[in-house]
Amino acid sequence: MSSAPALAPALSIVVAVKDADANLPAIVALLGPAASDNVEVIFVVAGAPPPILTPADAPWRVLAADRAALIPHLWRDGVEAACGKAVAMTTAHAIPASDWVTALLSADLETYAGVGGTIDLDLTCSPVHRAIYALRYMDVSPPQTAGDVEEIAADNAVYRRADILAQPDLLAEGFWEPSFHRRFRAAGERLRLDPRIAVAYRGCERPADFVRQRFAHGRAYGFDRASIASPAKRMLFPVLGLAVPAVLLARILRRMRSKSRIGRDGLRTLPWLLWFTLGWGSGEFSGYVDALLRRPRKG
Secondary structure (H helix, E strand, C coil): CCCCCCCCCEEEEEEEEEECCHHHHHHHHHHHHHHHCEEEEEEEEEECCCCCCCCCCCCCCEEEEEECCCHHHHHHHHHHHCCEEEEEEEEEEEEEEEHHHHHHHHCCCCCCCCCECCCCCCCCHHHHHHHHHHHHHHEEEECCCEECCCCCCCCCEEEHHHHHCHHHHHHCCCHHHHHHHHHHHHCCCCCCEEEEEEEEECCCCHHHHHHHHHHHHHHHHHHHHHHCCCHHHHHHHHHHCCCCHHHHHHHHHHHHHHHCHHHHHHHHHHHHHHHHHHHHHHHHHHHHHHHHHHCCCCC
């Protein structure tokens, strides 16, 4: 395995690896040849790194994290270890397009704090993973038009690394992108969607593990949202939060009907969507309650 580069590369790519070892051959086949003096590749693994990532002559770096670490924690570790001026993030649940690295290198980070791409659905996915896709990635499902956006998915995005490191209080908790995006927007920075930056979701998550992750993500979102709100809103959020699962499920089903690639999957994915939205909703409710009991954060 390679060590940290002597000279700072233009781009560091951080791949969070959790429960997706089956996808690593395809990812390594693409990113291995891309690793160079100008492009640093870092795999951050929850648990022991698999053998495919540990050959002695590998042109990438491998970091091992606790088995229980979530993907935002793995991204944080990768960002902190990276050397590039720009840092791209993805997971081992995403298979990059053949021109992905080229598209990342051409992203306009002079104008934007972050540039995200599209996430398509690998049609070999099972109903459970189609449900995960519908829950997480419909907003960046192709086709998309390039332009300014409020949010991008960190699962397929590139940022100015200095902007992330300038938020140490957020980074200490992991790279939960909505919190960083809010800070960026408050500072007058912009985000962009660029459909040239393309990956396909090929999920490997176990349903119970995903529900735990959704709870943790929902809790982080709820706490962050409530902690910067007025005291009156913080009191109201837990009450409104009880309706989150139903509202979220209705929104997802409505979006699915507008997408031909996944629109016919409603009945097959519905049981999984019910479980997953309940996981997120209970986490968001927990975050709202926690914000009432802890000192709120500014900005």
